[in-house]
Structures are given as structure tokens and as C-alpha cells.
Amino acid sequence: MLVASSVIFLYYTIWTLVMPFVDKDHPLQDFFLHRKWAIRIPVILILLGSAVVGSFLGLVMIRSNRKKAAKAKAAAKKKN
Numbered sequence: 556m557l558v559a560s561s562v563i564f565l566y567y568t569i570w571t572l573v574m575p576f577v578d579k580d581h582p583l584q585d586f587f588l589h590r591k592w593a594i595r596i597p598v599i600l601i602l603l604g605s606a607v608v609g610s611f612l613g614l615v616m617i618r619s620n621r622k623k624a625a626k627a628k629a630a631a632k633k634k635n
Contacts, residue, residue, distance in 0.1 A: 567593075 570587045577583055 571593050574584065574587055575590070
């Protein structure tokens with residue numbers, strides 16, 4: 556996993572920092588996506604990640620609230 560993340564980091568770093576200075580007709584440009592994707596990919600990943608984390612937190616909060624309500628209901632039944 557560490558090797559894969561290092562390769563991805565190196566690819567992205569070269570893509571965003573070095574490739575703007577390489578001629579557009581250079582063969583090295585064929586190995587990289589169009590420049591607009593240097594912004595789109597991280598934005599999409601951030602939005603997707605925050606949606607997943609938000610959904611997880613929402614589910615945990617809902618389940619926790621249900622457990623508290625069930626305990627309160629059970630305590631109310633014991634009282635009567």
C-alpha cells in the first residue's frame with residue numbers, strides 16, 4: 556500500500572509541477588491526463604469522501620439516538 560501511494564504521489568507531483576513546463580507536443584505528455592483533471596480528480600475525491608464520512612456519522616448518530624430512546628422507554632415501563 557505504501558508503494559502504491561508513493562507512486563501515485565510521484566505521478567501527481569510530476570503531473571502538476573513539471574508537465575506545465577514541457578512542450579504540448581512532447582511524447583511525455585501522452586502519459587498524463589489533460590491538465591483540467593488535476594483539479595477535478597481531487598475535488599471529486601474530497602466530495603465523495605466527505606459524503607461517505609457524513610453518511611457514516613449520520614447513521615451512528617441515528618442508531619445511538621434509537622438506543623437511548625429504547626432505554627428511556629424501558630425505564631418508563633419499569634417505573635409504571
